[in-house]
Amino acid sequence: xxxxxxxxxxxxxxxxxxxxxxxxxxxxxxxxxxxxxxxxxxxxxxxxxxxxxxxxxxxxxxxxxxxxxxxxxxxx
Amino acid sequence: xxxxxxxxxxxxxxxxxxxxxxxxxxxxxxxxxxxxxxxxxxxxxxxxxxxxxxxxxxxxxxxxxxxxxxxxxxxxxxxxxxxxxxxxxxxxxxxxxxxxxxxxxxxxxxxxxxxxxxxxxxxxxxxxxxxxxxxxxxxxxxxxxxxxxxxxxxxxxxxxxxxxxxxxxxxxxxxxxxx
Numbered sequence: 599x600x601x602x603x604x605x606x607x608x609x610x611x612x613x614x615x616x617x618x619x620x621x622x623x624x625x626x627x628x629x630x631x632x633x634x635x636x637x638x639x640x641x642x643x644x645x646x647x648x649x650x651x652x653x654x655x656x657x658x659x660x661x662x663x664x665x666x667x668x669x670x671x672x673x674x
Numbered sequence: 675x676x677x678x679x680x681x682x683x684x685x686x687x688x689x690x691x692x693x694x695x696x697x698x699x700x701x702x703x704x705x706x707x708x709x710x711x712x713x714x715x716x717x718x719x720x721x722x723x724x725x726x727x728x729x730x731x732x733x734x735x736x737x738x739x740x741x742x743x744x745x746x747x748x749x750x751x752x753x754x755x756x757x758x759x760x761x762x763x764x765x766x767x768x769x770x771x772x773x774x775x776x777x778x779x780x781x782x783x784x785x786x787x788x789x790x791x792x793x794x795x796x797x798x799x800x801x802x803x804x805x806x807x808x809x810x811x812x813x814x815x816x817x818x819x820x821x822x823x824x825x826x827x828x829x830x831x832x833x834x835x836x837x838x839x840x841x842x843x844x845x846x847x848x849x850x851x852x853x
Contacts, residue, residue: 608793609793610795612723612795613793613794615723616795616803650724652727663778
């Protein structure tokens with residue numbers, strides 16, 4: 599299970615990324631954040647976001663029109 | 675370029691986060707209609723969220739985006755690509771019709787409703803998020819004089835500056851956009 603969860607369903611670009619960034623502030627080093635989204639664009643965007651910020655994208659799954667991402671903050 | 679990862683300070687619990695390379699971005703914001711206000715604020719907030727230092731330079735019709743009270747409008751005039759989804763089709767407006775009083779207001783209302791329905795942030799919200807993310811904002815002094823704007827009508831945060839202030843910033847930025 600993820601250490602933290604962010605429900606970004608119904609939000610459009612760039613809100614899922616902006617909310618995730620904000621939520622990551624409460625995520626400790628090595629901890630995980632789960633993000634739920636309905637924005638198809640967030641699939642590519644979370645990949646890019648993680649590559650750029652050094653966070654690890656552990657999972658990116660799609661169930662119907664719902665997307666789930668699992669991000670891990672790097673250990674300190 | 676050194677292959678060693680640079681360390682940038684980050685506000686995530688005050689801990690530094692290592693990223694391969696620290697890039698920075700500047701945007702010249704020249705347009706203040708509802709539709710054109712989106713690209714600069716979306717890119718600025720997203721870049722800031724991705725760890726880039728961002729500067730926005732507000733000039734000419736972009737300057738009113740710094741007013742405390744925003745009342746953004748849009749016009750379909752001269753914009754043949756603006757077609758709203760309606761009953762399964764896309765509807766545009768002939769230029770002549772856009773001159774009819776009330777049509778622009780109706781278009782603006784329709785666009786705002788559509789954005790709300792699709793979960794798109796308001797410009798007010800994006801601007802607030804940009805300020806929270808320490809996006810540097812510069813209000814063009816010349817435009818302030820030209821259109822007689824007063825800093826007391828503007829939000830707190832932006833500094834005043836001119837072309838040289840922007841150019842100095844641009845020479846240090848990896849990405850410079852004009853919108």
